[in-house]
Amino acid sequence: MTATPHHLAAPTKQPRSRAAWAAALMFFCVAAILYSTTAEAKKSTKKEAPIQTYAEHATAMRFADDVAQRRNLDAAWVRATLAQARKLPSVQKAMLPAPKATAKNWGAYRARFIEPIRLKAGQAFWEKHKRWLDKAEVDTGVPASLIVGVIGVETLYGQHMGNFRVIDALATLAFDFPATHPRATVRTEYFLGELEQYLSLTHRANIDPNSLRGSYAGAMGMPQFMPTSWAKYAVDFDGDGKVDLFGTPADAIGSVAHYFKAFGWKPGMPTHYPVSFDATRLDMDTLLAPDILPSFHVPSFEAKGAVLTDTGRAHIGPLALIELHNGDPAQGGLPPSYVAGTENFYTMTRYNWSSYYALAVIELGEAIAARMKP
Numbered sequence: 001m002t003a004t005p006h007h008l009a010a011p012t013k014q015p016r017s018r019a020a021w022a023a024a025l026m027f028f029c030v031a032a033i034l035y036s037t038t039a040e041a042k043k044s045t046k047k048e049a050p051i052q053t054y055a056e057h058a059t060a061m062r063f064a065d066d067v068a069q070r071r072n073l074d075a076a077w078v079r080a081t082l083a084q085a086r087k088l089p090s091v092q093k094a095m096l097p098a099p100k101a102t103a104k105n106w107g108a109y110r111a112r113f114i115e116p117i118r119l120k121a122g123q124a125f126w127e128k129h130k131r132w133l134d135k136a137e138v139d140t141g142v143p144a145s146l147i148v149g150v151i152g153v154e155t156l157y158g159q160h161m162g163n164f165r166v167i168d169a170l171a172t173l174a175f176d177f178p179a180t181h182p183r184a185t186v187r188t189e190y191f192l193g194e195l196e197q198y199l200s201l202t203h204r205a206n207i208d209p210n211s212l213r214g215s216y217a218g219a220m221g222m223p224q225f226m227p228t229s230w231a232k233y234a235v236d237f238d239g240d241g242k243v244d245l246f247g248t249p250a251d252a253i254g255s256v257a258h259y260f261k262a263f264g265w266k267p268g269m270p271t272h273y274p275v276s277f278d279a280t281r282l283d284m285d286t287l288l289a290p291d292i293l294p295s296f297h298v299p300s301f302e303a304k305g306a307v308l309t310d311t312g313r314a315h316i317g318p319l320a321l322i323e324l325h326n327g328d329p330a331q332g333g334l335p336p337s338y339v340a341g342t343e344n345f346y347t348m349t350r351y352n353w354s355s356y357y358a359l360a361v362i363e364l365g366e367a368i369a370a371r372m373k374p
Contacts, residue, residue, distance in 0.1 A: 001343055055083035060175050063192070081209050085171035091164065092178050094216045095187070100358075106324035106337050106356060113153050113360045114367050122148050122368035125157045126247070132237060132250040136257035147256045149365030150351065154224040161222065161246065162215040163365045170195040170227075171219040192229025194218055197227035205242070212246075221245025222252035233259040263350040264343065271348060271362050272322065272339040273312035287321040292355050294318035294343050301340070306363045308340060317343055322355045 028047040054060040064082045069073035126133060126148050134142035155161050173191035177184050198218070202209040218227065222245055225234060236242045237254025245252050277284075282305030287296070296316065301319050302308060308315075322341040327333025339345075339359070348358040 007366050028243060031281065046079055052087040052317060054085045054087070054171055054175065057082075057175060060085075060171065063174075063195075067196050071196070071203075073200065075201065077318045081167065081199060082088055082171060084167070084210060086090065086165070086168045087176055088164065088168050088172045088216075091169050091216045092171045092176060095173065096178050096181060097298070103328035103333060104325040105327040106359075107326050107334065107335065109356050110360055110363065115365050116365065118152050118156060119367055119371060121157050121159070122152045122364065123371045126368060127150070127371060129249045129253060136237070138251050139254075140257040140261040140265065142257040142260045142265050143365070144364030145369045146260070146271075146348070146361060147253055147365075148368055149361035150256050151222050151252060152364050152368070153357070153361050155222050158222045158246075158249070158252075161213070161224070163213055164216050164218075164220065165210060166198060166212045166214045166218050166220060166227075167209050169214065169216055170198055173217070191218070194227050197231055201227055201231055223256045225255065225259075229259065233262055259351065260347055263347045263372075264318075265347050266344055268317075269317070269342055269344045270311075271318075271345040271358070272341045273315065274309055275312070275321065275338050275340040276307045277338075278307050279307050288323060290319050290320060292322060292346055292349055294320045294341060296320070306340065312340055313358065315342065320346065322359075323355060 020220050032335060034354075040224075061079060065075055065076040067073065068078045126144065133147060136142060136147060137144045151157055170191060172192070174188065175196040177188045177191060181187060195218075199209065201207075202212070215224060220223060220230065225245060230245065230288065231242075234241050234245055234251065234255040235258050236251060238248060239252035240248075243251055243255075245255060281303070284305070287301075287304050287306060290296075294305075296304070296319050297317070298308065298313055298315060300320065301321075306321060312319075320341040322339045322345065324337045324339075325333070326336060329335065341355070345355075345358060351357060351361075352358070
C-alpha cells in the first residue's frame with residue numbers, strides 16, 4: 001500500500017461541517033475544470049511541425065517521370081507514390097555523424113549481441129527452422145551458425161525490423177540528405193538508386209509501397225536487406241511463389257546464405273585464426289595498411305611479425321590483420337584485440353563493412369551453436 005502524499009494527508013483538526021466540505025469540493029472541481037481548460041488551450045496553441053510530403057517537390061516529380069520511363073512503370077503510379085512520401089527530420093538527424101566521436105570498443109560492442117536474451121532467442125530460432133538452415137548450408141556452404149548470427153544481430157530474429165515507412169525513409173535520404181554530411185553527394189546518389197529500386201520492386205511484386213516498414217535507412221525484413229540487395233539476392237527459399245523477408249523465416253535464411261555465396265563465400269574455409277606477435281620483427285604499420293582486405297600469404301604474414309597457430313599456418317590463401325579497439329587507452333581502455341582474417345571474413349564484411357560487426361555475427365553464431373542439443 002502506498003503512503004498518502006503529504007499534500008493530501010488527512011486533516012489533524014476537527015472535521016469540517018457537511019456544508020464546508022461541499023464548498024471545498026466545489027472549489028476543487030472548479031479548479032480542476034479551469035486547469036484542464038487552460039492545459040487544453042495551451043495544447044491547441046502549441047504549433048506542431050507540419051507534415052511535409054514530396055507532392056510539390058519538383059525534383060522528386062522529375063525523378064518519378066524518369067524512373068517510370070526507364071523502368072517501364074506506370075508514371076501516374078510512381079508520381080502518386082512519391083507524392084505520399086513524407087520528409088522525416090528524424091531520419092535526417094540519424095544520418096549525421098555523432099557530434100563527438102567516441103573510441104571504438106570491441107568488448108562493449110560484443111556485449112550488446114552476445115547476451116542471454118539473444119542467445120535464447122537464437123537457439124529457439126535455430127531449433128524451429130533447422131530444416132531450412134540445414135538446407136541453406138548444404139546448398140551454399142554457408143554455415144548455419146553464420147546465418148543465425150546475422151539475423152540475430154540485425155533484428156533479434158524478426159523482433160526489431162524497424163518502424164519507419166520505407167518510402168518515407170528512402171525519399172527523405174534521396175531528396176533531402178543532410179547537406180552538412182561529409183559524404184552527402186555520394187550518399188544522395190546511393191539513396192536515389194535505392195528509392196528507384198524500391199519503386200520498381202514494389203510495383204512489380206504488386207506490394208503497396210506505403211505498407212512496408214524498416215530501418216531509418218530503408219533496410220527491410222529479418223535480414224535488413226536494402227531494396228537493391230532484395231532485388232539481387234533475396235530468394236523464394238520455401239518455393240511458395242513469392243519472396244517474403246518479413247514473415248517467412250525460410251526466405252530470410254535462404255537469402256542471407258545466397259548473399260554470402262554471391263560475394264564469394266568459400267565452403268569449409270574458416271573466417272579467422274588467432275594471432276599473436278613477435279616483437280623482434282613486428283612491422284605493425286605494414287600489416288595494418290591493407291585494413292581488412294586479405295593481402296598477406298602465411299610466409300609474408302609471419303615475416304612481418306605475426307605469429308599463427310599450427311592451424312593458421314596451414315591456411316591456403318591470403319590473410320588480413322584485423323584490429324579491434326577496446327576503448328581509449330588514455331581513458332582506461334584495454335589494448336586492441338587482433339585476429340587473422342581470411343577471405344571468408346572479408347566476405348562477411350560485404351554485408352556490413354565493419355570488422356566489429358563481422359566478428360559479432362561470428363561469435364553470436366558460435367555461442368548459439370554451443371547451446372544446441374547434439
